[in-house]
Amino acid sequence: MGGEADKKILLLDGDDLGLDFEKTFLERPEIRFVEAPRGEELLAALxxxxxxxxxxxxxxxxxxxxxxxxxxxxxxxxxxxxxxxxSTPTLRREAESSGADALVFKPLVQREFLEVVRGLLAVRERRSARYPVRVRIAFVHEREEIETFSQDLSETGAFLRSTRLPPPGARIPLRLRLPGDENEIACDGVVRGPRGPGRGAGGSVGFGVEFDHMIPSDRFRLSRFVRDRLSRPVELP
Known part of the structure; x- marks a missing residue:
């Protein structure tokens, strides 16, 4: 699909047969499907x-x-x-007024469908731009809490400087505090790509994490901080 990082896709389709087709079109080693609950639970899951x-x-x-x-x-x-x-062509007017980022009509043509998906995932990646900033972060590894600093930070994750390297895919508890913010952010981190000397930014040893299970208010604070800093980039000390 282009890119090594795993991508999470949540599918919601009341037509079970259609859902199976969509999954078949999208099945790739780097794609992970998230189960979509029904009703009010969907927004909480998102x-x-x-x-x-x-x-x-x-x-x-x-x-x-x-x-x-x-x-x-x-x-x-x-x-x-x-x-x-x-959507079906008969629902074009309703679909176009929904606010969706893209619209594809059924029956699906695999090539067209995949081109649209690739484009939307590329937009998502651009929104995850990383800002070089030193933020104190604590994580738990093998029942021990370890304090370290970030190499960089994005709306969706961070690179942590550390010689203690949890395995890729591990889920670890995280605590961090943004500069100028007295309230701590607690969430999970899914480990992405531990790096040895010379492979991280500036040759740093450490690992990347993708933030998960972060409450909406903390997610908003993090997003606001990163977007503000990206508009006025500074260098690491």
Whole structure:
């Protein structure tokens, strides 16, 4: 799909057969599907999982998907999650007014579908630009809390300087405090790519983490901090 990092995609389609087709089209080693709960639990799952893409299928017999799409695009805590809407041509007007980032009509043509998905995931990657900043972060590894500093920070993750390297895919508890903010942020971190000497930024030894299970208010504070700093980049001391 282009890029080594895993991508989380949440699929929501009331048509089970259509859902199977969509999964078949998207199946790649780097793609991880997130189970989509029904009803009000969906928004909570989106805030918790922060998928790289939400794919929503709409049907004339079930307008619920359109409402969900509008709610996602109007929810500040979900800002940055691209939404791809799958619709029949008969629902074009409703689909175009939903606020979705892209629209593909059924029946799906695999090549067209994948091109749109690639484009939306690329946008998501650009929104995850990293800012070089030294933030104190504590993580738990083998039942020991270890304090260290970030090499850089983004809205979705960080690179931690450390000689203690949890294995890729491990889920570790994190605590961090943003400069100028007295409130601590606690969340999980999914380990991405430990690096030895010479492979990290500036040759740093450490590992990347993807933030997960971060409450919406903390997610908003982190997003605001990173976007503000990216608008006025500074160098690490």
């Amino acid at each position: 805030r918790r999982e922060r998928p790289d893409l939400l794919v929503v299928g709409i049907h004339a017999s079930n307008p619920e998907s359109l409402r969900i799409c509008r709610e996602v695009k109007s929810d500040r805590a979900l800002d940055g999650i691209p939404v791809l809407l799958l």
